[in-house]
Every structure is written in structure tokens, then in C-alpha cells.
Amino acid sequence: MKRSKAQRKKSRAGFLFVLPWLIGIILFFLQTVFKLIRYSLCDLKIVQGSGFVYEKLGKGIFTNFLDAFTGDALFPQKLMESLSDMLYRIPIILVFSLIVAIILNQKFRGRGMMRTIFFVPLLISSGVIASIIKTSLTSTVMGGDSSNNIFNATLLINMLYEFGLPDNLVNTIGSMVSNVTDLVWQSSVQIIVFIMGLMTIPATYYEVAQVEGSTAWETFWYVTFPAVFPYIFVNLVYTVIDHFVSYDNGVMKYIMDTAYKDFKYSYASAMMWIYFFIIIVTLAAAAGLISLISPVREKKKGDRKNGRRKNG
């Protein structure tokens, strides 16, 4: 009886911790969500004098949703492009950012400076600056070709040509370099989050591993990976939304243009919900795949021996 009272007190305390955020959710987020649902189920029109007017849709309340697949040739196509692009992007970004984070967590001279440098993409790519640099770089003598990248490899490619390398090789190197560049510019948040995860590992763990003579590979799987694992999910969520919700994304651009240029806000809301549902499914599938490599199962084996586990 006493115990359940204490438990009740604890759960009430937990609720109080969450309360401010919950108020915000109820006041702002849920209102917004309901409004967006309402928009998508009717036809929102701006009438002069009386502001926004909701009109009933002719062919049932789901007309907007059906239109997205049957009446619109562009939307499904853009959706597929965006999805297939995502499929190879998620694993590459996650692995790349983990590798960079591990390197930046090692001890070497100039580490602080390198970390500051890797912070620059976050600073530049999230703002107005990115669009200014892109337009500027592509329109001046330094740029030349009209690729979408902030950095492009023209300078390097020209240099390699002058060394007299064969065309094929130069092209391969050029595309590799610009792909890597793309990666760096898209993974600075993930790198910082992974570094944070790595820093929760006490230095003593590595010392013990070294004294016990474990290989680098074993140290990675038994010390580094379990500590970083919880943040793989964080980075997964971020990678997915960063790709899907960015202003460069074809689908997002299409939705925004429909909403704010054609003023078909209702149809845009309907497309947004479809898109939203697809993102959720993608995320759930990716999270499921990642949980397959969870260190928890390996820990469970250890559990029987040691009686407790470290990471959940």
C-alpha cells in the first residue's frame, strides 16, 4: 500500500516535469493540427471582407486526398523521387557522420580547431546565407557550372586535367569529391550529436580496453557503439526531416508553391498529410532496421554473466 502511494507520487512528479510542454502542445500544436486537418477536408478560400471561409467540397470530404493521387500527375512522381533518394542517403549520412565524430573525438593536436571547422556547415546551410552563396558561386568566374552544391569541384577538375590525367578518371574523382562535399554539408548536426554521445564514455573505459589488449574493432563494438547507439535514433529522425522538410526537397517545394503561390491551401494541407504519413512510415521502418543492430541483445548475453546491463 505504501509502495503504491510512493509510486503514485512519483508518477505525479513526472507529470509535473512534462506539464509546461504539455500546455504548449495543447495550446498551440494541437490547435494547429486540427486546423490543418480541417483545411484539408474542405476548401479554404479568402473572401474579401470576411477573411477565411470554409467551403464544402463537392465530391465528399476526402476529395483533396483523392485528387493528390488521381488528378495530379506531379505529386506521386515527386514523392517517389524523394523517397528513393532518401533510401540511400540515410545510411550514408549516418555512417559518415559517425566516422567523422569518432575521428574528432580522438586526441590530436588542433582538435578544437577541427571541431569548430565542422561546425561551419551547420552555421551556413541553415540560413539565408546558403541561398546567397549558392547563387553567387554559380554566377561568378569561380563557379562556372550550375550545380546545386555550395562547393563545386570545377577548380579541382581543371587542375587534374592540367596534370594530364585521363578524362574518365578525372570525372570519377570530380563526382566523388562533390558527393563527399554534399555529405559534409548535410551531416554537421549529426556529427555534433554523435560527438556528444561519444563524450559520455568515460576515458577509463578506453584505458581498460587498451590494457586488456582488445582490438580497435572490439573496442568499437563493445565500448563506443553502445554509448552512441541511443543517438542513432536522434540522428535518424533529424536526417529524415532535414531531407524531407528542407526547402530544396521537391515535394516540399511543390506543397509550398501550391499553398502560397496558387493559394490552394486546402489541397496543400491534404498533400502535407499524405506526405506526413509517408515520412512516419519511413521513419518507423528505418527505426525497426536500426533496432536490429541494437547492442541490447549482445548485452543480454552479458546479462546472464554479469547480472546487469548498461544501456537500454
Add this chain to the structure above:
Amino acid sequence: MDAERTDNSKTANKRQDVSNIGVSPLYFLGKLVWSIVRFLFLLGMAFVILYPIFYMISMSLRDSIDMYDASIVWIPRHFTLENFKLVFTAMDFLPALKNSAVITVVCTALQVLVCATTGYGLARFEFRGKKLLLLIVIFTIIVPPQMVNLPNYLLFSDFDIFGMIHAVTGAETTFSMLDQFSTVFILAALGQGIRSGLFILIFYQYFRNVPKELEEAALIDGCGYLKTYRQIMLPNAGGPIITVIVFSAVWYWNDYYTMTTFFTNIRTVSVRLSGLSNSLTSLMGNDAYNPYEIMTIQQAACLVCLVPIFILFAVLQRRFSRSILTSGLVG
């Protein structure tokens, strides 16, 4: 501490079947090769990342005459600081800087506080509906902020909480919350700021993986839940706190869409930056319009906008390395 023992015994189990290569010369050779590879890799990355920065510096320091000369690639022939002077007048820089600084500092502080508290509550307590709340956290991250802007704008343009304000004060009409700093402050304070969901997730994952012992000891010693959180859990969460400060500050500093949704008179640095080419054209008059000149001034403006937030990171970065010590206490 217990977790450490786990690892000890695990590596001890491993010892039998792993040959000890810790002292062989091959090991040192491997280390040498690795540090060379690492150096080259980082050098390449640094070049790729800093390329636009060098470009900005080179552009901003040159007179627009240099743009017509194809032989000038990096080092300007007509060196000038005129671009920076123009930036300050055209952007109305100091008031914009003040606005940006107020919004960034206050919102970041509120966001860190609320997200850490929420993350802690979700990670360390069991209560009914917790799973649903976690799902909502993910939802808030995924819903595109661009779509939320219009409903939010409508909400704040005639602000009333479910008609409550109307009922209490008896005022006839609702009032507009637009063009006030408090709008973004309220959103940040209630965990609805820019990417708050992501920050809650970061704190959630962090607190969930902190060993229970420390907290339990504090509770047994008679610390209340709030005191345990404030005096033991929060001070040890240096890593996630600094991470979230960095993200939040950068995203508020760079934000353009939220600021233009809620404000028309309060202009932040990034809003000024995006309107720079227009204000330059009107400043110089149509006759003197020179796209190259505008380009050089824009690059100077980018640099000026980057500097404050860059300094913040360079300062925090030192703490970032230092917080290994504090999180070591917990782990």
C-alpha cells in the same frame, strides 16, 4: 560505477582469445599510418568546408572593378573596406543585431530549460499516457514548420486562449500578439520553439541512459524530485545542454520564416540579410545599379552575420571538450 565493472569483466572475458598487440612495433607503425590518413582526411574536409568562407572573405574585400578582371581569382587587386561600411548602413545593422541577440539569447535559454525538463520527465518517470506523449514529440519534429506558419499566424493575430481571455476580462475583441517579442518567447517557453521536439528527444535519450544509482542515492538522502533534477541531474548533463544551446542559437539566429511570419517591424539580422539586395538597390538608386557591387556587399554582409554566432561556438567548443570530465562523473 557498476557499469564500469560490467565492462571490466567483459574485457576480462575477452582476454584469453585476443593476442596482445599493444607493444609490438607494428602497432606503432599502424598508429603512424592512421594519423597520416587522419590528417589528410581532415585537411580535405577543412578545405571543402572553408572554401565558401574564403570565397566570402575574398569577395567582400574587393572593389567591384575586380569582378570584371578574369585574372583575379582569390586575391583582390583593389583592396577596400567600403563594402563593410555599406553593410552597416544598408542593413540598419545595430538595431537588427540587438533584435537578433535578444531573440536568440532568451529563446535559447527558455528552450534548453523546457526541453531538458520535459526530456527528463519522459525519460525517468512512469505515468499514464507517456507513450502517447513520446509519439507526439516525434510528431512535432516531423510536421513541416512551413505548413504550421499560417495557422500559427492566425492564432496569434487574434490571440485568445479558447475564449478564456474574453470570458475573464470581458473585452469585446481579441488582441493581436504579432510584432511582439513575447510571441516567440511564449512559444519557446512552452516547448514549441524552433525544433524543440528534436531537443526533447536529445535530452530524453541522454537521461534514459544515465545510470539510476546516482538519482536513487539522492532520493534516499531525502532530496525531492525537483531538487534531484536541479542539483544532480542537470549539472551533469553538460554535453546535451551545450549541444542544444549550439543548435538552438544557430537556428534562431538564422531563422527567417518564423520571424517574417510573426514580425513585420521587428527585423532580425537574417531578415535584413535576405532583404539586402532590395535595400541596396533603393539606397543606390536604379541608375547606379551594379550587380557585381551588390554581390560583393552581400558577401561582406554574410561574413558580418556569421561572426557573432561563430564566436559563440568557438567559446562553447572549449566547454564541449571539458564536459567529458563532468559526464565521466555520471558514467
